[in-house]
Amino acid sequence: MIRPMTLFCLTLAALLSFGLFKVKHKVQVLEEELTQLHHAILTDQKAIHVLNAEWSYLNRPRHLQKLNLKFLGFTPFSAERITTIEELPMRHDLASSQQTTSDNKSLEQSLTSPPSHDVRQAMLTGDASEKDASPASLAINTGGTP
Amino acid sequence: MIRQNPPSYTKGCQALDGTAKQALDTARNRLLMTGALFLIAFAVIGARLIDLTMMRDGHEPRLAQAAGLGILKKERADIIDRRGVLLATSLATSSLYANSRRILDAEEAVEKLKSVLPDLDEKMTRTRLTSGHSFVWIYRHLTPRQKYAVNCLGIPGLYFQHEESRVYPHGNLAAHVLGFSGIDHHGLAGIERSLNDELRESSDPLKLTLDIRVQSILHQELSRAREEYQAIGGTGMVMDAHNGEVLALVSLPDFDPNNPVNINDEASFNRATLGVYEMGSTFKIFTAAMALESGTVDLDGGYDATEPIQIGRFTIRDHYPKRRWLTVPEILIYSSNIGAAKMASDVGTANQRAFLHKLGMLSPAAIELPEVGAPLVPSPWRKINTMTVAYGHGLAVSPIQLTTGIATMINGGLFYPATLLPRVKRETGTIERAPEKGEPGSHVLSPDTSEQIRRLMRLVVVEGTGKRAAVNGYLVGGKTGTAEKSARGGYSAKALLSSFVSAFPMTAPRYVVFVMLDEPKGTEETFGHATGGWVAAPVARRIIARTAPMLGIPPVDENTPEIQSEMMVNITPRGPSLASF
Numbered sequence: 001m002i003r004p005m006t007l008f009c010l011t012l013a014a015l016l017s018f019g020l021f022k023v024k025h026k027v028q029v030l031e032e033e034l035t036q037l038h039h040a041i042l043t044d045q046k047a048i049h050v051l052n053a054e055w056s057y058l059n060r061p062r063h064l065q066k067l068n069l070k071f072l073g074f075t076p077f078s079a080e081r082i083t084t085i086e087e088l089p090m091r092h093d094l095a096s097s098q099q100t101t102s103d104n105k106s107l108e109q110s111l112t113s114p115p116s117h118d119v120r121q122a123m124l125t126g127d128a129s130e131k132d133a134s135p136a137s138l139a140i141n142t143g144g145t146p
Numbered sequence: 147m148i149r150q151n152p153p154s155y156t157k158g159c160q161a162l163d164g165t166a167k168q169a170l171d172t173a174r175n176r177l178l179m180t181g182a183l184f185l186i187a188f189a190v191i192g193a194r195l196i197d198l199t200m201m202r203d204g205h206e207p208r209l210a211q212a213a214g215l216g217i218l219k220k221e222r223a224d225i226i227d228r229r230g231v232l233l234a235t236s237l238a239t240s241s242l243y244a245n246s247r248r249i250l251d252a253e254e255a256v257e258k259l260k261s262v263l264p265d266l267d268e269k270m271t272r273t274r275l276t277s278g279h280s281f282v283w284i285y286r287h288l289t290p291r292q293k294y295a296v297n298c299l300g301i302p303g304l305y306f307q308h309e310e311s312r313v314y315p316h317g318n319l320a321a322h323v324l325g326f327s328g329i330d331h332h333g334l335a336g337i338e339r340s341l342n343d344e345l346r347e348s349s350d351p352l353k354l355t356l357d358i359r360v361q362s363i364l365h366q367e368l369s370r371a372r373e374e375y376q377a378i379g380g381t382g383m384v385m386d387a388h389n390g391e392v393l394a395l396v397s398l399p400d401f402d403p404n405n406p407v408n409i410n411d412e413a414s415f416n417r418a419t420l421g422v423y424e425m426g427s428t429f430k431i432f433t434a435a436m437a438l439e440s441g442t443v444d445l446d447g448g449y450d451a452t453e454p455i456q457i458g459r460f461t462i463r464d465h466y467p468k469r470r471w472l473t474v475p476e477i478l479i480y481s482s483n484i485g486a487a488k489m490a491s492d493v494g495t496a497n498q499r500a501f502l503h504k505l506g507m508l509s510p511a512a513i514e515l516p517e518v519g520a521p522l523v524p525s526p527w528r529k530i531n532t533m534t535v536a537y538g539h540g541l542a543v544s545p546i547q548l549t550t551g552i553a554t555m556i557n558g559g560l561f562y563p564a565t566l567l568p569r570v571k572r573e574t575g576t577i578e579r580a581p582e583k584g585e586p587g588s589h590v591l592s593p594d595t596s597e598q599i600r601r602l603m604r605l606v607v608v609e610g611t612g613k614r615a616a617v618n619g620y621l622v623g624g625k626t627g628t629a630e631k632s633a634r635g636g637y638s639a640k641a642l643l644s645s646f647v648s649a650f651p652m653t654a655p656r657y658v659v660f661v662m663l664d665e666p667k668g669t670e671e672t673f674g675h676a677t678g679g680w681v682a683a684p685v686a687r688r689i690i691a692r693t694a695p696m697l698g699i700p701p702v703d704e705n706t707p708e709i710q711s712e713m714m715v716n717i718t719p720r721g722p723s724l725a726s727f
Contacts, residue, residue: 079619079701
């Protein structure tokens with residue numbers, strides 16, 4: 001005769017051991033996956049490490065200079081070609097249009113647009129009076145490249 | 147331990163006699179006791195289970211960490227420059243070894259290996275392969291391509307061993323700063339040696355104060371000048387005037403640290419820190435600063451440089467004698483030895499010695515390199531020494547000491563020992579180590595004197611011997627130095643040490659640039675001159691012109707009245723006012 005309490009305990013034990021097996025199996029699978037991932041990370045780290053060294057090697061200043069002379073021809077620029085934004089002459093018609101138009105939208109636009117936009121526009125459509133400014137703005141463009 | 151029985155029991159067990167009843171009672175009691183013990187044990191286990199499963203505390207490692215997420219372990223930490231450019235790293239390589247007992251045909255193996263490793267030592271390899279040892283090195287540090295080629299040969303008995311080799315991607319560019327490390331990962335020179343322990347222990351990169359762009363420019367310009375003037379060597383450095391951080395340091399000839407076997411003594415000698423030289427006229431800046439600081443003379447004062455000074459068996463004369471009374475600015479412009487000697491002897495030997503000591507000229511430089519030369523200090527320090535040291539003879543210091551001294555002269559008078567490690571903690575994740583020796587920021591000069599020295603140095607470039615160093619827009623100031631190298635029993639007029647020390651911009655100096663060429667020969671372009679003003683100053687000019695925009699120094703219009711007045715010095719000779727006495 002099996003008492004209900006024993007039956008309950010046996011069922012519980014069976015359920016628990018099954019559950020434990022499931023969890024353990026899942027953990028094993030996950031652990032395997034984790035080990036693989038760690039391995040992959042380590043491999044990647046090694047690769048990144050080698051690539052870093054290569055990046056530094058390829059970026060030797062002398063090497064870059066050689067490439068520059070071959071393809072770009074940039075030369076060190078002199079101090080006269082560096083100036084501040086404030087010292088650049090404003091474009092005349094742009095300045096006058098800003099004064100005459102009372103349209104809120106255009107004023108907002110001109111305020112939100114970055115100053116470099118104005119400078120570039122002035123450079124592109126510059127008239128004779130802005131000719132002296134062009135080498136300076138050119139220096140801003142090429143100034144970023146070492 | 148026998149309890150009083152409850153009355154309800156005794157009622158139902160009337161039939162039992164005394165002994166049987168007692169035995170039953172004892173059994174029941176024992177059972178109860180055991181049960182209680184088990185209950186307690188289960189309770190403890192249950193509590194522990196709850197504690198472990200539900201109330202897990204922080205002591206238990208998380209699974210992700212427990213599985214061992216490996217950070218790439220290296221034998222030595224990387225070295226990076228101030229902007230994070232990799233200067234030295236350790237890369238995994240493979241080395242080829244053999245089990246000579248498993249080699250079937252040594253002759254064939256050598257022949258095959260020679261076809262893929264052209265620089266293999268045939269004879270050595272043959273003896274090793276036939277030695278009968280189970281482990282013999284064949285070739286260390288193969289490139290991946292070579293490894294592939296060796297694998298393709300399919301020779302039995304050859305194996306690969308994983309190793310690490312130190313790689314310097316920039317080659318000889320910063321050779322004397324970085325140094326090199328040996329095959330067993332021990333630093334043997336430079337920073338690799340002086341910070342060996344830090345590099346071995348840490349996995350974080352070591353950050354230096356070098357800027358590889360500036361270093362490259364310095365190296366290039368110095369190499370060019372060395373070639374042009376056929377100098378036997380050269381050295382140069384760029385230093386931050388406000389904290390002593392070295393942005394670039396070059397000593398020529400140099401070496402490729404990737405190939406430490408082929409380094410000869412001449413190439414490994416660090417002229418910037420290990421070499422000590424009599425610097426010549428650049429020392430006159432110190433003399434002038436000392437005199438102005440002590441108040442023995444002011445900028446309008448001067449000395450009579452008409453006649454050479456005769457002291458003992460020595461004669462102190464000028465290279466370009468003016469044969470008249472010279473003001474202090476003129477003494478620097480024309481680099482008058484007589485004027486400097488008189489200036490120093492007015493200040494006195496004890497004061498001069500104390501001043502130079504404060505400037506770090508009498509003790510080895512504090513830079514974090516093992517190759518540091520001790521200065522050659524005159525002993526005893528007599529009056530004649532005071533006079534010669536005033537114009538840079540009789541006291542030999544290393545170029546880094548001089549540069550540190552000049553930085554002190556112009557930055558407002560604060561002495562910062564030269565360093566290769568960043569003083570300010572800039573980023574986390576790098577080794578930060580405060581420089582040890584010296585007291586950073588100790589006062590040597592008053593800001594006023596420093597300002598006067600700035601004017602004087604600017605004047606030398608505008609009016610004097612340093613004209614060839616001028617870069618329009620960057621307010622370069624400097625001082626030339628030409629020292630005759632001491633030969634046996636005196637000085638040789640043929641062998642010169644030509645140097646130029648400069649700083650820019652002179653209104654608020656940021657960087658000190660030092661250039662020195664060892665035994666330069668004059669060319670047609672320099673009209674045969676090989677002095678500091680002719681050969682070293684143009685190098686400084688090119689370095690400043692190229693680095694200043696890179697370092698973010700805004701150029702100024704040198705002709706504006708504000709700057710003119712800020713840099714103005716009255717140099718007109720007052721005439722021999724002493725004669726009116």
